[in-house]
Amino acid sequence: MTDWIDIAALEDVPQRGARVVKTRFGCLAVFRTAEDEVYAIENSCPHKKGPLAEGIVHGKFVTCPLHNWVISLETGLVQGADEGEVITCPARVEDGRILLDSTFLTERAVA
Amino acid sequence: MKKLVVIGAGMATGRALEHLFETEPGAWDVTLFNAEPRGNYNRIMLSPVLSGEKTYEEIVTHDADWYEAHGVTCRFGEKVASVDRDRKVVIAENGDEVAYDKLLFGTGSNPFIIPLPGHDLDGVIAYRDLEDTYRMMETAGTPGAKAVVIGGGLLGLEAAAGLRMRGMEVCVVHLMGHLMDRQLDEAAGYLLRKALTDRGIEIRCSTNSKQILGENGKVRALELDDGTEIPCDLLVMAVGIRPNVKLAQECGLAVGRAIHVDDQMVTSDPDVLAVGECVEHNGAIFGLVAPLYDQAKVVAKTLTGEHDSFVQREVSTKLKVTGCxxxxxxxxxxxxxxxxxxxxxxxxxxxxxxxxxxxxxxxxxxxxxxxxxxxxxxxxxxxxxxxxMRENLIFGPAFQGGTPLDPLAAVAALPRDAEICGCNGVCKGQIEDAIAAGATDLGGIRATTKASASCGTCTGLVEQVLAVTLGDDFVMPASQSICACTDMTHEDVRRMIKSQKLTSMAAVFQECGWKTSCGCHVCRPALNFYLLADWPLEYQDDPQSRFINERKHANIQKDGTFSVVPRMWGGITTPQELRAIADAAEKYSVPTVKVTGGQRIDLLGVKGEDLPSIWYDLNQAGMVSGYAYSKGLRTVKTCVGTDHCRFGTQDSTGLGIKLEKTLHGSWTPHKLKLAVSGCPRNCAEATCKDIGVVCVDSGYQISIGGAAGMDVRETTLLAQVATEEEAIDLIKAVTQCYREHAKYLDRIYKWMDKVGLDWIQDQVVNDLESRQAHVYRFELSQSIYRKDPWAEHAKKPEKYQPLADLTLEAAE
Structure with missing residues (x-):
């Protein structure tokens, strides 16, 4: 069974925006889309470690603020001609709260 | 005969009785209480009654004959005072007791009235029953009467449309950002708003009400949070409903948000059932008619001893406003x-x-x-x-095979009076006429109508009009669209924003036929700029459509830290400012302190979470953001001018400071760098800036279009003016002209290459009236944007902190 950790209220993250969550293994970027979906991925672009939480969110993608790599929030896969992948962490919203998968946070290293 | 008492003659209980009489005719002795002095009518058809499309008689579901035929004892206009479940009797207001074997609650819901000051004034009503409807019709009968509707949901809009159809001036005040926010997304909300505005209904979204103002006990106006007063003779509150559970609560039934029922619609008392808007089933409450009818069916089955279960289903919504x-x-x-x-x-x-x-x-x-x-x-x-069927799904069930979407649809949709060429005031109809008269290419259109013959930014649109009108006879030159979200070019979209008065991103997406729901990192920053430049008062800047530097008001560095550059007006600083910068550099362990090419100091390597506090410290010393991160005014570089220099001809430092103070905060298509040199020796290197001023004995030479980056360009003289005031006005005007016409991410020199220096001179040098109009529009925009973002952001430091720190939890 998945154990969920309550991180914050949904409105703490702006629509089409992101905030950072610090973990022992590095930072996660928690995104909220225009449709109020929430995704958590590693906050480091596979290209030059750009902070993805600072990128522009469009649809279910984020564009890295350093060199415009586009990364899927759902799969963590880099889009288009570039190649790479970031780690994704299960996240969901319940009663207006953002929940992250705790097993993921404790057992799996985020680069 | 079994005795059934029903409390409430609404649509749900009405439907339940119909089913009951069909299944077990003559088996039940029914007493029907209703607070309203009438029987069951189709409440969802009140809107057509209000608008005059139907009469009350037409929406009656059960008339006196029906009740009589089924032996229903009607107690209309009578409320139920209490229920004694131990004795199984219902006690009416006049003290009568009516015994029951089964009791059915159909008490419905009450409209929610926001407890604003003044909500009890005469003329403040809800929109719920026939009385409300008649009241609205009565007020609408007074010539010149005005109405305000609070709530842009389904009911509020139906009320507004109905009142408008009866000739009232109507304003809808809605708290959320778009209409019917529960049922629609932003794009559909935008179209709905447009349709209602076209009917003359004023719509105010994202608007908070403060109080209702009255006169002699009667409503006079609604006052908004910002102090605006909207006069009205009638104020309709349509902000939602609350299940009416008072009676159920008082007689001890289990009640949460509404009366708890199981799948058989039975309450916590096995002899008491409930149906309609007053029930709560598996945590949900109900407002639309479809699930109520499903419930009614189950009620009838349960009463007749058959087994059936109510299952919640998906619901759909349609708005009952003719034409929407x-x-x-x-x-x-x-x-x-x-x-x-x-x-x-x-x-x-x-x-x-x-x-x-x-x-x-x-x-x-x-x-x-x-x-x-x-x-x-x-x-x-x-x-x-x-x-x-995924590929053709969106086209509906009838669709077989298919053709690709027409990229010319947006232009084809424009009315004949839509302005295509802003410079020469040429409308689409004139171009169509010119084509009909024989002009079949761009050159022909330019020669006959002058469309696209001046600044040329509307060229793409003119070509599209040609293509739409001529069909295959016209070959479109290949043009570059903004991004994959659209087939339109930057110029096309800018013209559309202006001529079609598109003041929101949702409007642009719809009217220009965007292929994605919310754009991408390429188009959104461009649209955000175009909208705020063209509609400074109407459009709200969207930080989420800005590149990180402009969103966080600092320059992101390759390691994810930021650089902080306070403004030094005209390159002038003081010992106090330098001390404050030194203190901040030490306090926040800034690894690199560098003097920039724009005559100021850059603190590099500041951590994101420290930004609000370092800004606060710099603010305390009187310094503001230098916008070193912006597509906007960067710096005005100066030499020391007449103050100290033996060659100086004018006060170049003073002019530089004045220019920086008047231009700062303005957003431009790309970064904007200025310089003022005090004499032609040009120590401030003004002739390689976007706008340069070289002072001479007889005045000020203002030149534009320099560059010293990837391209190196010398500026071209725009004009020489005699006074400092004129110099400032001309610079404001040319900046505004650049803001209004250039493509996003074009520096002035690129824009000048496209439109030509002559055209720019026509706008801001030769025609003084036009220059003043540009200055006016620039100042209008600056009334919103000339501000220090650091001071604003330093007030909300939490936005810059991590959302959560799980480093400790993760270690457990």
């Missing part, structure tokens, strides 16, 4: 793993969006053409696997 065709169903927000299919047809004002999850349709919103609504609703309810 909208449909929404299912869930089109929230949730992972969902995909969108979007279709827009600007010509017909059509928007359709289907939300798909696991190859099933889970939600649908449509506006303008809802003929396929029920088909999609069916797919949602049945959970149909749509993998095989």
């Amino acid at each position: 065709d909208l449909f929404s169903a299912g869930d089109f927000a929230d949730g992972e793993g969902r995909e969108d299919i979007v279709f827009r047809d600007p010509a017909r004002g059509v928007y359709k969006r289907i939300v798909i999850e696991d190859n099933k349709v889970v939600g649908a919103v449509m506006y303008g053409d809802t003929s396929d609504g029920n088909w999609f609703f069916g797919l949602i309810k049945d959970g149909t696997d749509i993998a095989d």
Whole structure:
């Protein structure tokens, strides 16, 4: 069974925006889309470690603020001609709260 | 005969009685209480009654004959005072006791009245029953009467449309950002707003009410949070309903948000049932008619001893305003793993969006053409696997095969009076006429109408008009669209924003036929700039459509830290400012302190979470953001001028400071660098800036279009003026002209190459009236944007902190 950790209220993250969550293994970027979906991925672009939480969110993608790599929030896969992948962490919203998968946070290293 | 008492003669209990009499005719002795002095009528048809499209008589469901034929004892206009469940009697207001074997609650709901000061004034009403409707019709009968409707939901808009149809001036005040925010997404909300505005209904979204103002006990106006007063003779509150559970609560039934019922519609008392808007089933409450009818069916079955279960189903919504065709169903927000299919047809004002999850349709919103609504609703309810029809799904059930979307649809949709060429005031109709008269290419159109013959930014649109009119006879030159979200170029979109008065991103997406639901990192920053430059008062800057540097008001560095550059007006600083900068550099362990090329100091390597506090410290010393990160005014570099220099001809430092103070905060298509040199020796290197001023004995030489980056360019003289005041005005005017016409990310020199220096001179040098108009528009924009973002952001430091720190928890 998945154990969920309550991180914050949904409105703490702006629509089409992101905030950072610090973990022992590095930072996660928690995104909220225009449709109020929430995704958590590693906050480091596979290209030059750009902070993805600072990128522009469009649809279910984020564009890295350093060199415009586009990364899927759902799969963590880099889009288009570039190649790479970031780690994704299960996240969901319940009663207006953002929940992250705790097993993921404790057992799996985020680069 | 079994005795049934029903409390409330609404649509749900009415339907339940119909089913009951069908199944067991003559088996029940029914007493029907109703607080309203009448029987069951079709409440959802009140809107057509209000608008005058129907009469009350036409919407009566059960008349006196029906009740008599089924032996129902009607106690209309009578409230129930209490229920004694131990003795199984209902006690009426006049003390009468009516015994029951089974009791059915259908107490419905009450409109929610916001407890604003003044809510009890005469003329403040809800929109719920026939009395409210008659009251509205009565007020609308007074010539010149005005109405305000609070609430832009289904009911509020139906009320507004009805009142408008009766000739009232109507204003809708809605708290959320778009109309019917529960049922529609932003794009459909935009189209709905447009349709209602076209009917003369004023719509104010994102608007908070403060109080209701009265005179002699009667409503006079609504006062908004910002102090605006909207005069009205009638104020309708349509902000939602609350289940009416008072009686149920008082007689001890289990009540949460509403009366708890099980799948058989039985309450916590096995002899008491409930149906309609007053019930809560599995945590949900109900406001639309479809589930109420399902419940009514189950009530009748339960009463007759048959087994049936109420199952919650997806619901769909349609607005009952003639001419506003909208449909929404299912869930089109929230949730992972969902995909969108979007279709827009600007010509017909059509928007359709289907939300798909696991190859099933889970939600649908449509506006303008809802003929396929029920088909999609069916797919949602049945959970149909749509993998095989996915490609053509959005076109509906009738679609076989297909042709690609028409990229010219947006231009084809423009009316004949839509302005295409802003410079020469040429409308689409004139171009069409010129084509009919024999002009079949761009050159011909330019020669006959002057369209696109000046600044040329409308060239793309003119070509599209040619293509739409001539069809295959016209070959479109290849042009570069903004990004994959659209087929239009920057210039096309800018013209559309201006001529069609598009003041929101949702409006641009719809009217220009965007192929994505919310754009991308390429188009959104450009649109954000165009909208705020063209509509400074109407459009609200969207930080989420800005590149990180402009969103966080600092320059991101390659390691994810930021650089902080306070303004030094005209390159002048003081010992106090330098001390404050030194203190900040030490306090926040700034690794690198560098003097920039723009005559100021850069603190490099500041951590994101320290930004608000370092800004606060610098603010305390009187310094503000230097906008070193912006597509906007950067610096005005100066030499020391007449103050100290033996060659100086004018006060170049003073002019530089004045220019920086008047221009700072303005957003431009790309960065904007200025310099003022005090004499032609040009120590401030003014002739390689975007705008340069070289002072001479007789005045000021203002030149534009320099560059010293990837391209190196010398400026070209725009004009020489005699006074400092004139110099400042001309610079403001040319900056505004650049803001209004250039493509996003074009520096002035690139823009000048496209439109030509002559054209710019015509706008801001030769025609003084036009220059003043540019200055006026610049100042209007600056009234919003000339501010220190650091001071604003330093007030909300929490936005810059991590959302959570799990480093400790993770270690456990």
